[in-house]
Amino acid sequence: MKERAGKAIFAAGSGLVSVSEVLDNLEAEAKQIWIKRAGGSQDYQVASRAYEEARIRFKAAQIKPAAWEQLRREIEENESTITQKRESRRLKEAERSRIERRRRTLAPIWSL
DSSP: OHHHHHHHHHHHHHTOTTHHHHHHHHHHHHHHHHSOTTSOOSHHHHHHHHHHHHHHHHHHHSOOHHHHHHHHHHHHHHHHHHHHHHHHHHHHHHHHHHHHHHHHHHHHHHTO
16 A cells, blocks of 8 residues: 555656556566466566577587688698699690690601
């Protein structure tokens, strides 16, 4: 009873007539949020479970720094291998070109 009287006096003194109604609504909402956890249907419980599930999915989707570093090293190794293979191919193509040039120039000589 004292609480209601205090709210009424505060509302009248501050010029906010609907303060008690707003406070009652806030209290009802707070009770809905903070009801004991056993029920499981309260807003807090639903939000808490959704948060935990999202946090678990987020954590699973993250790449660990060690895995990231390993992947970076593999990329560097693969790029190095590609560079070596390209150089080897270039050298082999140059050798093939020299051999083909010799074959073309020596072919008329051999036919004599």
